[in-house]
Amino acid sequence: MLKRLSQCIREYRKDTLLSPLFVSLEVIMEVLIPYLMSKIIDNGIDRGDMDYILRLGGVLVACALLSLLFGAFSGHFAANASSGFARNVRHDLYYAVQDFGFENIDRFSTSGLVTRLTTDVTNLQNAFQMIVRICVRAPVMLVFSLFMAFRVNSRLAMVFLAAAPVLVAGLAAIIHFAFPNFQKMFDCYDRLNSVVQENVTAMRVVKAYVREPRETDKFRHASGEIFRYSKAAERILAFNAPLMQLCMYGCMLGLSWFGAKTIVSGEMLTGQLMTMFTYTMQILMSLMMISMIFVMLTMSRASAERVVEVLQEKSRIVNRPQPLSEVPDGSITFDHVDFSYSDDAEQKCLDNICLTIRQGETVGIIGGTGSAKSTLVQLIPRLYDVSGGSVKVGGHDVREYDLETLRGEVAMVLQKNVLFSGSVKENLRWGDADASDEALVNACRQAQADGFVREFPDGYDTMIDQGGTNVSGGQRQRLCIARALLKKPKILILDDSTSAVDTKTDAMIRRAFGEELPDTTKLIIAQRISSVEHADKVIVMDNGRVSGFGTPAEMLETNHIYQEVYHSQVKGGEPDAR
Ligand SMILES: Nc1ncnc2c1ncn2[C@@H]1O[C@H](COP(=O)(O)OP(=O)(O)OP(=O)(O)O)[C@@H](O)[C@H]1O
Ligand SMILES: [Mg+2]
Structure with missing residues (x-):
C-alpha cells in the first residue's frame, strides 16, 4: 500500500526530502536556545560580565533567527510536497477510474468514488504533511532535549523518566478508547455521503414520491450518528490537555523540589534549573505530539486503503499485444x-x-x-x-x-x-x-x-x-x-x-x-x-x-x-x- 502511494510523490521527491532536513535543523536551533540562556544567566548575569552577555546574546538571537528561517523553509517544502502529492494521487485516481471497465464500475459506488477523490485525498494530504514535518520534528525534539537535559544535570533529568510512563500510559488509554469511535465516525461519513449523493442526484424522484420527510430522516439519522461518535471521541480526547498539564506541572514541581536542594548545595546553577524547565516542556510536548501522530496516521490509514483499492483495481478489459486496428466489416x-x-x-x-x-x-x-x-x-x-x-x-x-x-x-x-x-x-x-x-x-x-x-x-x-x-x-x-x-x-x-x-x-x-x-x-x-x-x-x-x-x-x-x-x-x- 505504502509502495503504491509513494509512487505518487514523483517530481516532489526533492521537497519531500528537504522538509524533514530543515525541520531537524529548526529543532536543533530550538534546543540550543535554552542551553545558551542558561549560560548567559550563570556565566554572564551572575558574574556581571556584560561582554559575555552581549556575545552569547548575539549567538542566541542568531539561533532564534535561524530557527525561524529553517522553520519557514521546511513549511514551504512540506506544503509543496504535500499539495503535489495530493495532486498526483487525485490524478492517478482519476485516470484509474477512466480506465475502468463496466465490471469495475459495478464494484464501486459513485458516492464511494467521489469520497475517495475528495475527502480521502485531503486526509492523505494532511497525513503526508504531518509525516514530512511533525513526524520528524517530535522524535528529533525528544531525543535532543533529553540529551541536553542529561548533559545539564543527569540526576535531575531522572524526573522525566518518572513522568514519561504516566504520560505514555495515559495517552495510550486515551487512544485506545477514542480510536474506535473515530473509526465508526468515518464509516458514518460514507453513509452520509451516499445519502446526500443519492438524494441530490435523484431529487426529482424524491419530490415526485413526496419522500422528502423520509429522506430528511435518513439524513438526520446519518448526521446524528456522526455527531454521537465524534462527541464520544472528543470527550475522551479532552483528557489530553489535563493529562499533559498534570505531567508538566508534576515535573516542574519535582524539578523545583530537587533543583532547589541542588542549588542550595551548590551543585547546580539557577540558569541550569531554568533550562531544565524549558526542556521539560519540550520533552513532554514531543511525547504528546508523537501520540497524536499515531492517532492521526492510523485514522488516515483507512483513507489510504480506500484510495489504494481504486489505484490497484485492474481492468480486465485491456488490449492484447499487437491488437488489430481495423474492423473489416459489420458481421x-x-x-x-x-x-x-x-x-x-x-x-x-x-x-x-x-x-x-x-x-x-x-x-x-x-x-x-x-x-x-x-x-x-x-x-x-x-x-x-x-x-x-x-x-x-x-x-x-x-x-x-x-x-x-x-x-x-x-x-x-x-x-x-x-x-x-x-x-x-x-x-x-x-x-x-x-x-x-x-x-x-x-x-x-x-x-x-x-x-x-x-x-x-x-x-x-x-x-x-x-x-x-x-x-x-x-x-x-x-x-x-x-x-x-x-x-x-x-x-x-x-x-x-x-x-x-x-x-x-x-x-x-x-x-x-x-x-x-x-x-x-x-x-x-x-x-x-x-x-x-x-x-x-x-x-x-x-x-x-x-x-x-x-x-x-x-x-x-x-x-x-x-x-x-x-x-x-x-x-x-x-x-x-x-
Ligand atoms: N451490472 C450488473 N451486475 C450484476 N447483474 C446485472 C447487471 N446488469 C444486469 N444484471 C442482471 O442480469 C440480468 C439481465 O439483465 P439485462 O439488463 O441484460 O436485462 P434486459 O433484458 O436488458 O432487461 P430490460 O428489458 O429491463 O432492459 C438481470 O437479471 C439483471 O439483474
Ligand atoms: Mg436492458
Missing part, C-alpha cells in the same frame, strides 16, 4: 457464448448463445424484462468480456481488436443514456469531434431530432444541463441516437432507445436508418413489436437464452413468446402506427 457472430456478471455467480446470465448476423442486416431483439437483452449486446463493443465462448465482429474475436478501434466502429446507445452539460453541438460531437455543422444536422435529421432542436431558442447552441434534465426523455433519446450516428459506425446498437419516442417518429427513425445506413449492421432492442417487425431478423430472448432467431414471419409462426407479444400488442390493442 457479428456469437459462438457458444456464456456470461455472468460475477465470477462466483451460480446462474449464468447468458447461456450458450450461438448467433450469426450478416453485415448490413437489421436485427430486432425482443424479450421480457431481465431476459438479458442488454447483457447480450454489451458484449459486442466489449463493455464486458465473455465468460465462455467468443464474440466475433468482422470475423475476428472482439478481444483481438484495439479497444478504441472496436468501440469506434460499434456505436451503442445505452439503455441508461445520458447527455453531458454543454451545448447540443458539443454533445453531438462526442460521436465525432471533427464533424462539420452539416454532418451534425444530417445526423439529427436521421434521428428525427433536427425539428425540435431548431425550435429551441438557441438552436444547436442551446445549453444542455447536467444529465440532460432540460430536454424531454424522447428528445434526449433522439439526441443520443444522433450522437451515435455521427460515429458512422459499422454496427449500430440501440438498446431500448426509442422507448420514449412516439411510434410514428420511431418508424421514421427506422426508415431513415434503412435508407441512409444500408451497410451498417443495426441491432434494435425494443419492447414494441412495431419496432422489430420490419427487421430482417428477430432474436427472441428468454431468461438468458435465445428462444428464437429468424425472420419476423418465421417467429410469428414458430415462437410462442413472439406470438404472445405480437397478439397482446397488435391484435389485442389498437395496431401501432407505422
